[in-house]
Amino acid sequence: MLFIALLQLVLVSRVQAQQTSAEPQTVFFYAWGGSESVNDYLRWAQTQLKTRHGIELQHVKVADIAEAVTILLAEGEQQTSNIDLLWINGENFKVLKDAGKLLPDLPERVPNSALLRDDLNWQTDFGVAVDGQELPWGIAQFQLIFRAPLLADHSLTNRVAVEDLLALAKRHPGRLSYPKPPAFHGTTWLKALAHELVHAPELLQQPPHKVNTAQVLQPLWDYLDQLHPYLWRQGREFPGSAEQQRQLFNHGTLDNAVTFNPNEIPALQQQLRLTPAATAVSLGSSALTNFHYLAIPRASDNSAAALTVINFMLSEAAQQRKAELNGWGDPMVIRAPTSAKPSLHAPLFPSHPEPHVEWTAVLEQEWLRRYQR
Amino acid sequence: MIKRISWNIVLVALLALLALPWWFVLQGLSLQLPTPGAELWNYPGIGTALANSLLVGLLSTLLAAACASLIIACEAVSGRPGKNDVGTIFTAPHLAFAIAFLWLFTPFGWFDRLFPFAAGLVEQQSLVTLVIILVLKETPFLVVLGRQQLMQLPYQQWLLQGQALGTDRTRSWWLVVFPAWLRAMRLILFAVAIYSVAVVDLAQIAGPLNPPLLAPLLVGWQLQFDPLSQLLAQQATWLLIALGGVMVSWVVIQEWGLVRLLKLRIGRPPSRALIKALSGFSLYFSSATRLLFILISALTLAALLALSLGYGWFYPDLLPLEWQLKSWLDNADLILQLSLNTLGLGLLTAVIATASIIWLREWQRLNQRELPDLWLLLALFVPQLSLVIAWLGSDWSALLRSNHLSVLVAHSWFSFAYGYLVYAPTERNTTQSHLLTGRSLGYGYWRSWWHFKRPLMHSGIGYCFMVTFLVSVAQYVPTLLLGAGRLPTLTTELVAVSSGGEWRLPAVYATLLWFIAFVALMLVQLTRSKQNLARES
Numbered sequence: 087m088l089f090i091a092l093l094q095l096v097l098v099s100r101v102q103a104q105q106t107s108a109e110p111q112t113v114f115f116y117a118w119g120g121s122e123s124v125n126d127y128l129r130w131a132q133t134q135l136k137t138r139h140g141i142e143l144q145h146v147k148v149a150d151i152a153e154a155v156t157i158l159l160a161e162g163e164q165q166t167s168n169i170d171l172l173w174i175n176g177e178n179f180k181v182l183k184d185a186g187k188l189l190p191d192l193p194e195r196v197p198n199s200a201l202l203r204d205d206l207n208w209q210t211d212f213g214v215a216v217d218g219q220e221l222p223w224g225i226a227q228f229q230l231i232f233r234a235p236l237l238a239d240h241s242l243t244n245r246v247a248v249e250d251l252l253a254l255a256k257r258h259p260g261r262l263s264y265p266k267p268p269a270f271h272g273t274t275w276l277k278a279l280a281h282e283l284v285h286a287p288e289l290l291q292q293p294p295h296k297v298n299t300a301q302v303l304q305p306l307w308d309y310l311d312q313l314h315p316y317l318w319r320q321g322r323e324f325p326g327s328a329e330q331q332r333q334l335f336n337h338g339t340l341d342n343a344v345t346f347n348p349n350e351i352p353a354l355q356q357q358l359r360l361t362p363a364a365t366a367v368s369l370g371s372s373a374l375t376n377f378h379y380l381a382i383p384r385a386s387d388n389s390a391a392a393l394t395v396i397n398f399m400l401s402e403a404a405q406q407r408k409a410e411l412n413g414w415g416d417p418m419v420i421r422a423p424t425s426a427k428p429s430l431h432a433p434l435f436p437s438h439p440e441p442h443v444e445w446t447a448v449l450e451q452e453w454l455r456r457y458q459r
Numbered sequence: 460m461i462k463r464i465s466w467n468i469v470l471v472a473l474l475a476l477l478a479l480p481w482w483f484v485l486q487g488l489s490l491q492l493p494t495p496g497a498e499l500w501n502y503p504g505i506g507t508a509l510a511n512s513l514l515v516g517l518l519s520t521l522l523a524a525a526c527a528s529l530i531i532a533c534e535a536v537s538g539r540p541g542k543n544d545v546g547t548i549f550t551a552p553h554l555a556f557a558i559a560f561l562w563l564f565t566p567f568g569w570f571d572r573l574f575p576f577a578a579g580l581v582e583q584q585s586l587v588t589l590v591i592i593l594v595l596k597e598t599p600f601l602v603v604l605g606r607q608q609l610m611q612l613p614y615q616q617w618l619l620q621g622q623a624l625g626t627d628r629t630r631s632w633w634l635v636v637f638p639a640w641l642r643a644m645r646l647i648l649f650a651v652a653i654y655s656v657a658v659v660d661l662a663q664i665a666g667p668l669n670p671p672l673l674a675p676l677l678v679g680w681q682l683q684f685d686p687l688s689q690l691l692a693q694q695a696t697w698l699l700i701a702l703g704g705v706m707v708s709w710v711v712i713q714e715w716g717l718v719r720l721l722k723l724r725i726g727r728p729p730s731r732a733l734i735k736a737l738s739g740f741s742l743y744f745s746s747a748t749r750l751l752f753i754l755i756s757a758l759t760l761a762a763l764l765a766l767s768l769g770y771g772w773f774y775p776d777l778l779p780l781e782w783q784l785k786s787w788l789d790n791a792d793l794i795l796q797l798s799l800n801t802l803g804l805g806l807l808t809a810v811i812a813t814a815s816i817i818w819l820r821e822w823q824r825l826n827q828r829e830l831p832d833l834w835l836l837l838a839l840f841v842p843q844l845s846l847v848i849a850w851l852g853s854d855w856s857a858l859l860r861s862n863h864l865s866v867l868v869a870h871s872w873f874s875f876a877y878g879y880l881v882y883a884p885t886e887r888n889t890t891q892s893h894l895l896t897g898r899s900l901g902y903g904y905w906r907s908w909w910h911f912k913r914p915l916m917h918s919g920i921g922y923c924f925m926v927t928f929l930v931s932v933a934q935y936v937p938t939l940l941l942g943a944g945r946l947p948t949l950t951t952e953l954v955a956v957s958s959g960g961e962w963r964l965p966a967v968y969a970t971l972l973w974f975i976a977f978v979a980l981m982l983v984q985l986t987r988s989k990q991n992l993a994r995e996s
Contacts, residue, residue: 114943114944114945116944118955118958119952119955119956119958119959120955120956120957120958120959120960121959122786122956122959122961122963122964125956125964126789144944146943146944146947147947147951147952147955147956148939148944148955149954149955149957149958150682150958152682152683152684153682153939153940155682155684156681156682156848156851156940157851157940157943159684160848160851160852162857165856168862168943168944168945169943169944177683177684177685178684181684266668266669268679268683322669323584323667323668323669324668324669325668326584326663326664326668326671328960329958329959329960330664330960331960332960332961333960333961333962334583336773336774336960336961337562337565337567337568337583337774338567338773338774338775339565339566339567339583339774343960358770358771358780358781359771359961359963361773361774362773363773447685447687454502454503454504455503457669458503458504458669458670459503459504459507459669459670
């Protein structure tokens with residue numbers, strides 16, 4: 087009994103100590119925890135925020151940000167949220183926006199939002215208007231990663247057209263693949279490919295119910311029917327996610343992978359986390375480009391501190407640090423200060439936007455119907 | 460009278476604590492059943508996913524049970540009980556073991572780089588790979604707990620009696636002891652069988668991908684929020700529960716079939732040559748299997764450590780570009796905090812769950828009434844993510860306002876089921892005569908239990924404590940979702956960092972988890988050895 091009492095005492099005192107120090111300036115920041123670079127960056131941000139603003143930033147690492155969305159959706163209307171800050175975009179943002187779970191008017195509440203670049207179309211997230219409920223944190227651009235010698239053999243440099251990709255697959259059967267939809271990067275691959283293949287890509291900006299989806303997407307399915315027999319395991323199996331494909335790439339099983347961070351290749355190579363043989367190319371003439379954002383739950387009782395955190399994340403110091411290649415390497419969303427190192431100006435491929443958000447389900451369901459047996 | 464009332468008060472409180480989570484589940488769980496016209500059956504590949512899940516469950520349960528039976532049989536017949544031979548794999552976190560195993564043995568893996576012309580390596584992701592990993596993980600679990608169950612049976616006496624009647628030890632084992640041992644293992648086999656069909660993390664990294672197995676599909680749907688995915692998740696939850704029911708039936712059929720088969724052999728002794736051949740095979744198989752387990756566990760542990768220290772380790776290099784302690788040192792503060800949280804939560808959970816289990820068994824003894832195991836073990840039958848999401852949608856958090864308390868209750872609840880299936884068979888096989896003697900000497904129930912029954916139950920209590928501790932240590936979903944990130948542990952960190960494309964940092968946390976679990980097992984075995992020595996002296 088003494089043992090139990092002691093244990094309880096230890097746990098309760100730890101809890102109380104945490105709660106005491108947590109009041110009132112602890113910000114619980116839910117963010118994907120799968121990247122060592124991102125985690126290191128957030129650890130740097132923690133020390134900066136503590137020193138500069140007296141805020142304790144707690145990075146709650148999740149395997150999938152949908153776990154945080156699950157928590158938020160389950161919270162009652164009158165309940166104080168367990169989450170103070172979120173790293174989200176796309177479908178997760180749409181779900182929370184539709185449910186009225188996010189704090190509005192962020193641009194007005196965050197002074198550093200005035201620094202955001204004017205040339206970026208961050209006001210829509212996967213075709214959904216942001217409406218001030220999230221602010222961009224970084225730029226994501228869909229690119230393919232290849233083993234450089236493979237491309238050199240075919241005289242390809244920074245762009246691989248869909249015909250080149252098919253030719254590469256035929257020359258190197260079983261060495262290429264893509265993440266399986268509906269995994270996020272798998273669906274993105276379908277969107278990028280659709281943009282290259284459909285006869286009128288602008289139709290993808292309209293809601294699918296306004297067009298003949300079967301007719302629009304037919305070139306995509308015809309192309310995949312041709313490509314699949316030459317992919318890894320004859321296109322009968324696919325890596326479960328982009329991360330899994332990266333492992334297979336580093337492991338030597340595959341010769342290609344995908345990324346959403348335009349600077350990721352040099353950053354990871356500097357950190358000895360990606361094979362030196364890797365190089366990034368765009369699929370087709372332009373790359374699908376979007377943003378990743380920060381948002382605050384409406385029910386957070388610590389929104390003032392969370393706003394300070396966002397303001398810090400959009401500061402020149404934080405954005406420059408984020409863009410450094412020996413760290414995360416995520417491009418800046420604010421105007422780069424003149425003093426910024428040239429390496430921080432990320433070379434982006436020409437971009438094209440995300441299709442309308444409703445195409446996601448259409449593409450995923452049709453892909454599953456055709457290729458999952 | 461007062462004592463009786465206090466027993467009943469504790470009983471009501473305990474049963475309420477066990478039943479309350481089910482009330483919340485009913486509040487939050489949808490009753491969308493996978494009826495013949497349900498949307499689930501229109502999902503592409505659902506038939507294959509279902510058949511593959513069932514096949515993995517049936518095969519891995521059968522093979523793991525067969526391997527464990529042969530190892531235990533050989534040890535018992537030869538009179539040389541094994542000790543720590545398979546413990547290393549038993550204590551390995553599932554995900555960590557699978558990562559290291561795949562990195563070593565798949566095409567383009569380390570052994571493929573070392574012997575590029577060798578054939579016969581397992582595929583990166585396939586049904587066979589998953590079954591192999593499950594068998595490698597489940598067999599040691601069954602052997603470690605099987606040895607503990609065997610200790611509760613007077614099997615040496617039975618073997619001696621058999622010998623006195625002219626039946627050799629091998630034959631006596633299979634005809635007399637084995638059926639009793641198998642019966643004692645029934646609940647543990649239920650847990651293994653249900654786990655095999657409901658496993659998510661292993662299936663995601665080692666199982667087939669197109670379509671995935673049912674459990675990873677269900678998790679995928681649960682983390683999408685469109686109405687169709689939510690509907691599919693609700694229906695798949697019930698399908699997975701039904702699959703768990705099928706696996707339970709399979710274990711019962713497996714046991715019944717084997718016992719029937721063995722009964723047919725009674726009175727029909729085989730030839731001496733056949734007995735000799737079978738004994739030889741059994742001995743050879745058992746030794747080879749144990750050696751294989753020791754080898755694989757040593758290799759996977761070494762691989763995991765190497766992965767945590769290696770920088771720039773790419774195909775086709777045999778060794779990394781650099782060895783560094785950076786990942787360990789950079790995360791030292793976090794590792795310490797997470798280790799303290801993990802140990803504190805695990806120990807508190809183990810104390811609560813073990814005390815509850817012992818108390819509940821003693822109440823059943825005192826009242827000569829057996830509560831149905833099914834109700835007490837029901838938590839094992841339902842996919843954990845479905846339960847936790849149902850709790851999130853119920854009044855659970857309104858009742859348990861503290862995130863920490865919420866996590867502790869959930870851990871204790873899940874651990875209770877696992878602990879009960881380890882402890883209950885042991886307790887049932889333990890004689891009550893000492894307890895009765897103590898009471899006849901005028902001792903109260905618990906004083907008598909402490910002095911006379913507890914020493915007999917030392918091993919059972921130790922294993923129950925260890926299993927409940929390890930179950931708590933391994934929890935991800937309830938710790939994250941109910942704790943809302945307020946109580947991070949080594950497991951939540953491992954799962955989160957594993958979602959990236961690298962293994963260096965996950966290898967750090969996995970090695971630590973492995974170490975903690977291994978120490979727990981060693982401590983239990985040490986106390987058991989001390990107890991045995993004390994008995995012998």
